[in-house]
Amino acid sequence: MSIATARVGSNIAFIKYWGVADETLNIPLSNSISMTLADAHTTTTVAWDDTGVLERDVFVLDGATQSTARSQRLTRHLDILRDLAGVEWRAWVTSENNFPTASGIASSASGFAALTVAGCAALGLELDATRLSAIARRSSGSASRSLFGGFVEWAQGDSDETSVAFPLHGPEHWDLWDVVAVVSGEEKKLSSAGGHLLAKTSPLLDGRIAQVDGWLAEVRAAIAERDLHRLGPVIELDALAMHSVMMTSTPSLLYWQPGTLEILQAVRRWREEDGLAVYFTIDAGPNVHLICEAETALEVETRLGSLRSVERIITSRPGPGPQLLDEHLI
Amino acid sequence: MSIATARVGSNIAFIKYWGVADETLNIPLSNSISMTLADAHTTTTVAWDDTGVLERDVFVLDGATQSTARSQRLTRHLDILRDLAGVEWRAWVTSENNFPTASGIASSASGFAALTVAGCAALGLELDATRLSAIARRSSGSASRSLFGGFVEWAQGDSDETSVAFPLHGPEHWDLWDVVAVVSGEEKKLSSAGGHLLAKTSPLLDGRIAQVDGWLAEVRAAIAERDLHRLGPVIELDALAMHSVMMTSTPSLLYWQPGTLEILQAVRRWREEDGLAVYFTIDAGPNVHLICEAETALEVETRLGSLRSVERIITSRPGPGPQLLDEHLI
Numbered sequence A, B: 001m002s003i004a005t006a007r008v009g010s011n012i013a014f015i016k017y018w019g020v021a022d023e024t025l026n027i028p029l030s031n032s033i034s035m036t037l038a039d040a041h042t043t044t045t046v047a048w049d050d051t052g053v054l055e056r057d058v059f060v061l062d063g064a065t066q067s068t069a070r071s072q073r074l075t076r077h078l079d080i081l082r083d084l085a086g087v088e089w090r091a092w093v094t095s096e097n098n099f100p101t102a103s104g105i106a107s108s109a110s111g112f113a114a115l116t117v118a119g120c121a122a123l124g125l126e127l128d129a130t131r132l133s134a135i136a137r138r139s140s141g142s143a144s145r146s147l148f149g150g151f152v153e154w155a156q157g158d159s160d161e162t163s164v165a166f167p168l169h170g171p172e173h174w175d176l177w178d179v180v181a182v183v184s185g186e187e188k189k190l191s192s193a194g195g196h197l198l199a200k201t202s203p204l205l206d207g208r209i210a211q212v213d214g215w216l217a218e219v220r221a222a223i224a225e226r227d228l229h230r231l232g233p234v235i236e237l238d239a240l241a242m243h244s245v246m247m248t249s250t251p252s253l254l255y256w257q258p259g260t261l262e263i264l265q266a267v268r269r270w271r272e273e274d275g276l277a278v279y280f281t282i283d284a285g286p287n288v289h290l291i292c293e294a295e296t297a298l299e300v301e302t303r304l305g306s307l308r309s310v311e312r313i314i315t316s317r318p319g320p321g322p323q324l325l326d327e328h329l330i
Helices: A069-085 A107-122 A129-139 A141-147 A192-201 A205-224 A228-247 A258-274 A294-305 B069-085 B107-122 B129-139 B141-147 B192-201 B205-224 B228-247 B258-274 B294-305
Strands: A002-015 A020-022 A032-049 A058-061 A090-097 A151-154 A165-169 A176-182 A279-281 A288-293 A312-316 A323-325 B002-015 B020-022 B032-049 B058-061 B090-097 B151-154 B165-169 B176-182 B279-281 B288-293 B312-316 B323-325
Touching: A002 A107, A002 A141, A002 A205, A002 A228, A002 A279, A002 A288, A020 A192, A032 A107, A032 A141, A032 A176, A032 A205, A032 A312, A058 A069, A069 A090, A069 A107, A069 A129, A090 A107, A107 A129, A107 A141, A107 A323, A129 A141, A129 A165, A141 A151, A141 A165, A151 A205, A165 A205, A176 A294, A192 A228, A205 A228, A205 B205, A228 A279, A228 A288, A228 B228, A258 A279, A258 A288, A258 A294, A258 B258, A288 A294, A294 A312, B002 B107, B002 B141, B002 B205, B002 B228, B002 B279, B002 B288, B020 B192, B032 B107, B032 B141, B032 B176, B032 B205, B032 B312, B058 B069, B069 B090, B069 B107, B069 B129, B090 B107, B107 B129, B107 B141, B107 B323, B129 B141, B129 B165, B141 B151, B141 B165, B151 B205, B165 B205, B176 B294, B192 B228, B205 B228, B228 B279, B228 B288, B258 B279, B258 B288, B258 B294, B288 B294, B294 B312
Parallel strands: A058 A090, B058 B090
Antiparallel strands: A002 A032, A002 A323, A032 A090, A032 A151, A151 A165, A176 A288, A176 A312, A279 A288, B002 B032, B002 B323, B032 B090, B032 B151, B151 B165, B176 B288, B176 B312, B279 B288
């Protein structure tokens, strides 16, 4: 039995990944940029069974053994690792998120990145972060970005080798915080993996993609200069553009809930009326990520706490890249 | 003193008017289609003062004399009528809406249409509905459609003469109702007249406009066949596409409130889970128009009444074109 454990932070995208150019490889329609999160991470232990005792992969998530149906995406990812190593071993996988599922924090990003790092390490495959990024991307596009800490860009590329993430700046570059306002604990009906296939049905998709290169340049410059007031308007615009594509897909994906709008309107009011330096972004769900500098985070949390529809607040700083741990979850 | 009174219904657009090709003439970027409303109308009396006693136009709206600032748009519209008639008379204008301002029902549509009809009649100008439609359009694009009853299309055109509305079917063609759920009594910060100028700043505008001709054809066919399940998906898509353009303009126009999303999500749930035949559309504001056939309207009203954020419900049937009344408000 060969075993390894990895801890990997999730990430929040400033310029989003939505829609695929190649659905088998998860090649996106544009680059994207994110910040890896220190305080929202997945810890995953992979134990490969070289004895043949395990008849199928076993997947325990947050203490609960998952059904075969719920393990399908994991098994397909393990197949990629088995192919690389030339083995047919089954694996025992135990995974824990330190943040709630459906919190608006992408558990598939940190989950598939951690599975990739731990699984490859346990197989003795010595792969660099770029190669691991490509492997993680195969099962979750945004997972490719969690292979690096701090501020990260995922290059669209045009092949399995070239569609990989690369670091822009380490986590120490800018003390930018992500304050997540959770407005609904309900699981979304459609995973974002399914939504990516629908993007092409939206009449608004091309308009967003045509602008993204300019927005990426703005975001790179804003991060380099640590200029929140340059970063903020672009990330709000891109989040709204992505949700516009989602809403106008067929079928229409309306991820927002009443609480989403309460927070969006509040953030704009706080900024316009009180000069509070905070901007929003929204992933494929109803919850809202408030992006601010460390010095503003407490005020943002306090104000969020007074909104009727905020169920829970999860705050994270910029985080490191993947870490291999000596202790195992099994 | 020559006097006339007109009553004109507002209208709800199924394919929206958003953005202008010519801002002076209010030439739109595409055709649009609407239903004129029977139960949400404006009654306007215009009395032209040929004695020279009035020093300026006087505008009394719902019993309140409006300031000069709030009368500017009205005065500019009266200037168009004065030019046509070759007079310099001031006017006393009294106008009453039988629906609340900022209810999500377009008071500028019925208001400028009624002002045009009453003002021209009192001047003795004998103009047909097409010509009146062109005049009303100058001050409020959607007013051009209220010059006809029932189901109406506004042809984009390319000049003052050709950008006019024309009737598709009379109000008796289809007993389709508009149940308006009012979620907020707040007046919007920006009038839609201002928003039209911002449309061009959205990266998503071209994508919507490129699709509109196909959507117009669908809506025309669905109305002709009285097929709500053909009409509904297109009007929802176009409303979401228009709000996508609004949200991604610079500055961003986010008209929606929490209650907007409560209703959108509820409508989709009622339809998917209970098979209720109802679809939504949304104008430039937070309120939601629920479109259904007469037989479903009571059920829709009852369900809306159980939603936390619905402040008021206003229901309207398809209505007639403008009527000249014998009695005057003055």
